[in-house]
Amino acid sequence: MAELSTKDREKLDKGSFAFPEQEKEPLENASHARNAVARFSQVKDVTDEERDEAWKRIKTDAGKFDVEISEKDWREMGT
Incomplete structure (x- = not known):
């Protein structure tokens, strides 16, 4: 995984995080x-509401980076 330094992480706006x-x-x-x-x-x-919103952000950004996610909802994970 590409690591973010503490300095780089602090530069990110809140919209750059799933949560x-x-x-x-x-x-x-x-x-x-x-x-x-x-x-x-x-x-x-x-x-659960925060997880719902985080999942939407993850799915959107994954699509931008051509990362395929098979689950349609986070509740499907591990089932």
Whole structure:
């Protein structure tokens, strides 16, 4: 995965994260989009509504980077 330095991460606006309020799971490139999907269930202390919004952001950005996600909804993960 392409690593972001602390300095680079701090430069990102909140809209660059799947979970903007928590600043979790940056979506800067294809590697980050894949990682956001892989780590999605590990994000703690978020509501289902926040997960719904994060999933929309991940799906949108994954499409920009030609990353295919087979699940239509985050609730399908791991089933």
